[in-house]
Amino acid sequence: MSRRCKVYVYTGVFIVAVLLMALIIKLFFFSGWLTPLLSLKGEKVMEVQVKKSFQDPGVKARYHLKDYQNDVRITSNVNRNRIGEYTIVYEWKNKTVERIVKVVDKKAPKLKLKGDNPLRIFENETYQEAGYTAIDDYDGDLTANVQIKNNVNTKNQGNYKIIYSVKDKNGNQSSVERQVEVCPDPTNQKLYYNYDSYDNKMEEWWFEKSKNHERNKGALSSSLLSKYNTCYLGPDEKVIYLTFDEGGNDITYIKEIADVLNKHNVKATFFLTRNYIKNEDDFIRDLVKHGHVIGNHTWHHYDMTTLANASKVDDFVKEITETSKTYMEVVGEPMKKIFRFPKGGASERTMKMVSDLGYKSFNWSHAYYDFASDVSKEEALKTLIDHYHNGAIYLLHPSNKGNYEAMDEFLTQMEKLGYRFDTVDHIQIIK
Structure with missing residues (x-):
């Protein structure tokens, strides 16, 4: 080996020896082997949100490779409930270290x-x-x-x-x-009364029951009804429109019926009075959430022909607009302009007035005497099945248990027959 190479080797060995010696000295003197070691854990300066808990990270205290943390004397004036700068002092074997704790407020109200x-x-x-x-x-x-x-x-x-x-x-x-x-406030809507030329004789709606599932005939011709934006049948398609009238009966199965409809993902139309909408606001919002449609059934369920005159025209309008306003207050969106006369009682004059308020009125092509609470499931199911027809608008009352108990089976059977269900607001009235 040349002389120059030997010099390089010796120099390298010397440097390695020096570094190794320095490491050994550090281990002995700064690890608590030869001299006591006291050092902070964590940051020297800490911030703490006022009134929040504070966990002191503590210190390392070592000597001859033993842990002496429990022997460290700690003096602290930290008040976490008051903003300020505080000091924690740690003392052990004549050694002292300090930590600054800043209690701050950085949290918004x-x-x-x-x-x-x-x-x-x-x-x-x-x-x-x-x-x-x-x-x-x-x-x-x-x-x-x-x-x-x-x-x-x-x-x-x-x-x-x-x-x-x-x-x-x-x-x-x-x-x-x-x-x-x-x-917009629905109650701002007014009617200028000029309806005396229209017949105001009240007639309750009737129809001929469907035979062999054929579309049937109602009390008034479709052409006359459409003149006043009114109908009792949907289009000649395999679709049925379930409608329920409710004014706040003491006994009602409306919520149970809604559960059955939701189970089948069937949407129905509920013609409701103002007070029912107001008193059952959570249920109304749930109906709308599930895609059902709420129709206007007036405020007090009056015979509207008694209000269809010059002296009571404002009361006539309020029966409808106050209901619409209450719906908007409950649901937060405008009520669809669909209407059903209380008890199906209407006149040519009242149909004209409701139409001039921008509403479509809906009668029905099938109903039965379902007001009594003791209607059985079998009776309800039989009439629902016996009289279905294309475009049928069913009027049902939730006040009897039979309609509720029959609903699940009725929906299942109609679905098997290829029928679908829809809400009446989708019916186009052709004049």
Whole structure:
């Protein structure tokens, strides 16, 4: 080996020896082997959210490869419930280390809205603030400090936004929005009375029962009915329209019937009075959620011919528009303009007036005496099956158990026969 190579080798060996010696010294002097070792675990400076729990990471205390953490004396003035800078001092064998703990507030207040969001109100109504709360973990109740930007103009229909914001003493800010829709008020609709030339004789709807499942004849011709946007049959197709009238009977199986319809994914039409819609708001929303359609069955279930005159025309209109408004308050969307006269009692004048309010009126091509609560399942099922026909509009009342008990089997049989079910709002009335 040349002299130069030997120099390189010796130099390399020397460097390795020096590094190895340095490592050994570090292990002995800085690992607590030859001298006591006291060092922090975790960060030297820590931040803690005020009023939140704080876990001290502690220290390492070692000597002769033994752990002496339990012998360390700890002095702390940390108050996690008060913002500030605190010190934790650790002492052991004449050694001292310190940790700085900063208790800070970086959490924004909790700002919550009361009432509905989104909120729908009617045109020209006064906006009523439903309220809000603002609570901060450190500053407490800040509800009185909430700032509100409100640009709602109830005189103009449209969508508006109310912005709520609050800031705590340490500058943390929260904000939330309430969406407000100003909707047209159905009760603003009026009729200018000029209907004396139309016959106001009340006639209850009747029909000839279907034989051999043929389409049947009603009390008035389809051509006359269509003149007033009214019908009693759907198109000549394998489709059946189930309709249920409900005004708030003491005994009703309407919710059980709805469960059966939902099980079969069948959509039906429910003609309901205003008070029923108002008193059963959760159920109404559930019906709409499942795709059923709610029709207008008036406010008080009056004979509408008694209101079809110049002195009571406003009451006539209110029977319909107040029901529509209540539906909109409950569901949050406009009610479909489909109507059924209470007890099927109508006149040419009332049909004209309802039509001028923009509604389609629906009678029926099949019904039976199902008002009694003791109608049996067998009786209900027999009449439902015996008289089905293309485009049939069935009028049923949920006040008897028979309709409920027969519904599942009836739907199953009709589906096997290739029939489908639909809601009456899809019927096109051809004039």
